[in-house]
Amino acid sequence: MNNNLNFVQKLRISGLRPTKQRIKICEILFCGKETFHFSINDLSKIISQKTNEKISLATIYNTVHAFLAKGYIKQIAVNSEQNYYDTNTTDHHHFYDEDKNQLIDIHDNEVEPVKINRKIPGKKIKSIEVLVKVQNN
Amino acid sequence: MNNNLNFVQKLRISGLRPTKQRIKICEILFCGKETFHFSINDLSKIISQKTNEKISLATIYNTVHAFLAKGYIKQIAVNSEQNYYDTNTTDHHHFYDEDKNQLIDIHDNEVEPVKINRKIPGKKIKSIEVLVKVQNN
């Protein structure tokens, strides 16, 4: 459980109080060997499965937004149905499986760097994202 | 007004009856010299401005979906706030101005083709979209 101390520090550093709920969310988001993609609904279900106690949707939204603001997770634009989040915060692109509604990482060695030969005056680039939609053939 | 005949034909060919409302929507979507990006809300406002008669939201949604299914317009994934549509149906990528909530076309000569060196078994690629988010600097 020295991970718990890590989470407390992580939360402290970003100005968040280390409450029971936030630590539980940290455990789910950051304890796995693998990064993963989730919607708020997904996360809520995972919490229910792994815990007897429930965490309210409002707290899940608030915490996810706080982590997003701090850069602990990323937001992925897929469609207008719902937001998707990613615990892999490195720059990378995605496949989106339209049949399974699932995001799949594209690793850097699997895609050529995207070069944009144009600038918008007065604007700076915040992110470059490639989304490859796939479906059953 | 020989554009009207075009629209009637266009609608007929795709199995849609050329109703007054659909022709009005055609005029707005396809009469301009330039292609453009819009949300349903944008389109609804444009209709109100250019017409005394109102078209119900349900009809706007239905018509936009019909045109989308027929490939007369494209859908662009930006975020989960709302859907964006594009009257430019060619393959192309976008800047998204986060301050103005506005899409800007990236032309083919402004970006290198995106090469994905990986396949998902049993899946075929439906689209490859690059979204470059920009903000004021």
Added chain:
DNA sequence: TGTGTAGATTATAACTATTCTAAAGTATTA
């Protein structure tokens, strides 16, 4: 050219992801 009918429009209700509210609870600091 009138008429029946399939298809279209509309107002409105329903749905769902997200955000807001305000009351009750908790962590922190003095």
Added chain:
DNA sequence: TAATACTTTAGAATAGTTATAATCTACACA
């Protein structure tokens, strides 16, 4: 320990979208 600021929570509100069902219209054909 007590005061304070922050957090959680249930539930209400909001907003984009979709479904419903009554009314209307385009048009094939008599």
